[in-house]
Amino acid sequence: MDTIKHNQDAWDKKVEAGARYTKPVSTEIIEKGRQGDWGISVTTEKAVPRDWFPKDMNGLRILCLASGGGQQGPILAATGADVTVMDISEKQLEQDLFVAKRDGLNLKTIKGEMSDLSYFADNYFDLIVHPVSNVFVKDVHPVWKEAARVLKSRGVLISGFTNPLLYIFDDYQERQGILKVTNSIPTSTKEYLTEKEWKEHVLSGEAIEYGHSLEDQIQGQIDAGFVIAGFYEDDFGGNRILDQYIKTFIATKAVKIGNDI
Template sequence: MSQTTDHNSKAWDKKVEAGVRYTTTVSPETIKEARKGNWTIGVTADRQVPREWFPASLEGCKVLCLASGGGQQGPVLAAAGADVTVFDLSAKQLEQDEQVAERENLSLKTVQGDMTELSAFADESFDMIVHPVANVFIEDVRPVWSEAARVLKERGVLISGFMNPVLYLFDDEKEEQGVLDVAHTIPYSSLDEEEVIEGQALEFGHTLEDQLRGQTAAGFAIVDMYEDDFGGTRIIDQHIKTMMATKAVKIRL
């Protein structure tokens, strides 16, 4: 495990303890509705993934929730009938999924590891991968796409959320004061800042070429996409969408 990976694993454990948004488990009501076929999930901050991105029925569909711990996407998809494996760097995030599974009598598996290295899984193990905004926490995104292609079956679907790198151009502290001040270049690395703060995740702003062409180079065809933001909670939301999601289909290795 690299120093960055180890740092971010511990940071996300602390986020669970603090109860931040992306560590909060889904409610019993949400699971009840999912069992009836009434469900949605998100891979960005605000919008929900279109239902037409999924098969009509998830029964028997083998789904990898990649870097997706927290008791959110995985339990909903399991309640909807999918055979779910949740893979995440944070042990405490995975515990959130396990707690929901126990509470709701759901069957799902959890595996701890780095999203860039999926050796725990054989080639062509899954029908679908759901990958919410998470590659912002790794230095090199390209291995995520190549490993996703390896473990997906032919014509398997990859649903990914990620950041538009424009977000990382601006000084965070000044944005909190209502000022958009260009202070960084892309690609961005928080390792370039003056200090690494314990408990605060390290973030990386990847180029759109690495995010999009990285998928096509790994053997995916991007067939749909949408944009999203933080729900209007940030100044930059008034000017541009800073998140996006893609649906991609594996067409070759």
């Protein structure tokens, strides 16, 4: 099956259902951003440290990669940055355009896949913001390589992604408070569901996810020409049993160095 198309449709449906990561930010948040009081998240709960961003955001070329939903993009645009939001979901991008029109922001949207940035020239962006979303692609290496290509030398990639430990447990039982190891990493929705569960999952329109190894996530960035310059972890805010034992989301700040070292 075409998993990209399936996930595109799944996120369109999430917008219609009003899911958390599809709700656009308020005018109040945008106004605070214009006054210098702003923050964004690329994981679940924690805000990205402000010192991961340049002090002067005005005119900075930023790509919000697989980041539709009217959240990160509009806030960054409110700082004076030149923001482009790219996502596979048309309805997610509509949320960004809604905020931009409502609050008079300089923001562009492009519908496309995170692993194919051929629309953009080499060395074009100063900063890429990539919230937890590569969980929806089978291979993360093209994402890192394309991000490195379109970033300027010393450009910054801020990424959020899932700790693969989350996927070793039976998802249904974990949500019931039972931690039962059933899956190996790497994995995908199709691999850890029974045939009956898989058919129900597809028919219900739920997104297909991939559990990538930490080597693919972190060494993958390094192989693409980045140096990891920042790191923190996040969780579900205490809403899942795993929060009692380990944090299941990771954020990294990576700087493009290419052949500089």
